[in-house]
Amino acid sequence: MATQYEEAKRLLPIIAAAAMSGQHLTYQIAAQKLGRPKNNARTVAQVCDLLDAAAALADVPLLALTTVLTANLRVNPDAWAEVEPEIRSAIINRSQNHTFTKSDISAIGAALERLKGYSNRKAWPYLSTLMPSGERRLRLAGVGTAAYTDAIDDLGTDSPAVTTFTGKRYARDAMVRDAVKERADGRCEYCGELGFKCSNGSRYLECHHIIALADQGADMMTNVIAICPQDHREAHFGERREQIEAEMIAKVNAAEARRMNR
Ligand SMILES: [Zn+2]
Secondary structure, three states, X not given: OOOHHHHHHHHHHHHHHHHHOOOOEEHHHHHHHOOOOHHHHXXXXXXXXXXXXXXXXXXXXXXXXXXXXXXXXXXXXOOOOOOOHHHHHHHXXXXXXXXXXXXXXXXXHHHHHHOOOOOHHHHHHHHHHHOOHHHHHHHHOOOOOOOHHHHHOOOOOOOHHHHHHOOHHHHOOHHHHHHHHHHHOOEOOOOOOEOOEOOOOOEOOEEEEOOOHHHOXXXXXXXXXXXXXXXXXXXXXXXXXXHHHHHHHHHHHHHHHHHHHO
């Protein structure tokens, strides 16, 4: 029996041809084009999911998701069903509004080679080892390409989709972030570790709102701290997060006092 990878390889040019001529396929039609019985729609959906994993790996909008549809021409309702509705809509919209080019298709093909031997169920967890799935989703949704590191800040809130899509995130003062990073001078303001060196020579730190904006935290120097990714995740998810919050407030107040006296 053909593997998902082999089927995906055969299906990619078929889907690409449809997408580039502005047409859709149904899972049944795609099954027939692969020489499978019509009732193989479910298998085809899995092959499409593997192709979408390849697209995600290639950082291209999801080709199969919006090109291969259910019999009543809808996006597969099971696809991305576990994701916040706003994020799911944004992922679908971005893919629908994208004009797929030949270079997109070859990028997906190349990414598929990297997923050789993976089923769709194994491919996504593998992708998560390369980029946390929350960040991947924001990227697929078209958020956080320019503001990529900033998007991480929303991952721990109760309603990341809402804070992301109401535009509040964009209201945050970029000057505050820049000034906080300047105050940190490359070191995590919580643990003091030097951030790793980025390709542009700067030190990597993430800005974190100590009191979340969603909880009416202010977008001010005294509520924003530049920290390492490890501390950032602990601040959001750790069992010590309340204690960390109190410590961060103290550290930031001290840092602000030093900054004022400089
Ligand atoms: Zn740290």
